[in-house]
Ligand SMILES: NC(=O)c1ccc[n+]([C@@H]2O[C@H](COP(=O)([O-])OP(=O)(O)OC[C@H]3O[C@@H](n4cnc5c(N)ncnc54)[C@H](O)[C@@H]3O)[C@@H](O)[C@H]2O)c1
């Protein structure tokens with residue numbers, strides 16, 4: 001659907017309450033999990049459930065958003081014993097043993113290396129998670145082939161340029177990486193290449209092995225006192241800078257986003273791009289491959305460099321225009337290059353760049369130390385397992401980060417938010433929903449209340465009952481936009497003490513629609529308006545239109561508006577009882593005594609249409625609606 005199109009719930013009752021078939025498509029709530037402090041941030045905050053039991057925040061939030069089945073579920077097999085359905089994790093490139101062991105304890109691990117794209121696409125619909133390194137191209141085609149089952153892609157390393165993040169987001173698939181464990185390995189490889197290039201180690205080694213003794217040919221250049229420009233002063237770049245300082249080099253760095261104090265602490269000068277390339281004797285590349293950095297090093301930029309500059313690349317091949325580099329090497333503008341990464345990997349056998357006598361190469365070995373590979377494997381295994389369990393890794397690259405403390409305090413409101421969304425959409429009759437306004441009453445200053453999670457849950461509640469989309473924190477905003485649904489938020493200051501609760505109430509308003517339950521319209525009559533609160537840890541519906549109610553949001557609810565008079569509760573209860581529909585609670589809210597009242601009836605079973613019709617025919621009942629929560 002185009003972004004400008006209108007979001008149209010079906011007018012039919014049954015369609016409004018139906019949920020898409022997601023049996024092969026269980027979603028998860030990505031929650032934040034700090035590396036190395038796995039669940040320590042969770043599980044400590046007990047919440048009272050409506051049945052009086054207690055649960056952890058983690059449990060509550062996961063249940064609040066899990067759609068059909070948890071990813072690890074139990075079911076009875078033919079002989080009646082319980083069997084566990086473990087998630088399937090496809091590992092498509094070599095991963096360290098420690099990580100594999102962790103994965104095997106949690107799921108079924110399929111290590112299938114060197115898959116063709118077609119093989120990957122055919123396997124992926126059987127997999128809940130995919131773990132890759134830089135060699136697997138996780139394209140849109142892969143997400144399409146997954147048919148909604150793939151919930152997380154784990155990149156066992158830093159660069160995620162081989163994963164189509166846009167497609168992942170559209171399909172609600174979380175992408176996590178392992179950004180820290182190979183930093184030192186990559187930096188050490190950069191320094192190894194720098195030294196090897198400066199002293200012609202690779203060429204001299206080949207020459208000796210070929211039976212030659214060419215001491216005059218392989219005279220090198222010294223590093224001490226030379227200027228090295230570190231392009232991209234992130235994790236690897238700053239470690240390279242630190243090591244280059246140790247070699248007695250003058251270190252300058254260019255990075256539009258790096259804080260100057262980090263550079264200062266290492267003794268590097270942050271300079272402009274032009275200054276860096278114009279003054280450096282060595283240029284070491286450490287930026288990610290993005291549309292902005294693609295072929296950043298080209299004929300023009302090589303032309304601005306100091307003649308005879310030496311280039312090291314352990315970042316991504318695509319940041320260099322490789323044909324331009326060959327020209328620069330041929331002309332002597334660039335004296336030497338040391339490359340670990342290539343635009344195409346492996347590069348073509350006849351690559352002029354690889355074969356160039358002034359170029360030394362390694363086959364993308366930057367991260368390949370035993371230590372780094374074990375570290376990366378553990379880092380990614382933990383992130384993927386966490387994601388499959390409903391947590392969001394702190395290394396998620398396509399989902400907003402919600403800090404653990406924010407998560408803890410918002411946990412009960414997550415349930416409330418989704419249910420309010422579900423109720424609001426079921427109150428709409430016929431025409432399309434274009435805009436939803438959410439009003440949070442909060443004792444906090446607006447910037448102190450992070451509502452992204454709540455907004456995502458309201459969106460989920462609104463969209464899921466009436467479409468095939470499934471929503472999670474990863475794709476909520478994207479799907480809403482795609483469906484032409486505008487969600488605006490307002491935070492109103494409430495005078496309850498700030499420490500008591502982060503959110504006093506949440507109101508969901510849907511404007512410019514007709515309601516199938518007129519009493520849900522606000523006093524002005526222009527919008528459907530419902531409000532909820534969390535009371536003692538339990539999500540409650542507290543207001544419908546202009547009626548105050550106090551309804552626990554569980555099971556299914558029949559809402560009736562009637563003329564307030566004795567006997568109605570009994571009559572409706574009898575009708576339900578006769579049809580074996582169990583009532584879990586009843587609550588009546590009225591405006592003025594003996595005038596209009598709203599009765600909310602919690603029911604365990606879904607009453608059939610005839611039962612609802614009979615309730616509607618009870619004298620004094622003016623309108624009713626059945627809501628599935
Ligand atoms: N060869 C290997 O095996 C290997 C191993 C690890 C990392 N890498 C690659 O090294 C690169 C850096 O990794 P990292 O872990 O340091 O990532 P990082 O995110 O910590 O650092 C990247 C830095 O590049 C900066 N940057 C972005 N655009 C820039 C631009 N136009 N000009 C200058 N700087 C820019 C960012 O601000 C950031 O500080 C990535 O491309 C990664 O994929 C390669």
Ligand SMILES: O=C(O)[C@H](O)COP(=O)(O)O
Pocket residue numbers: 133134135156157158159160182364365366367368
């Ligand atoms: O981005 C990275 O982490 C490195 O390029 C390592 O890639 P690899 O996992 O394929 O060795």
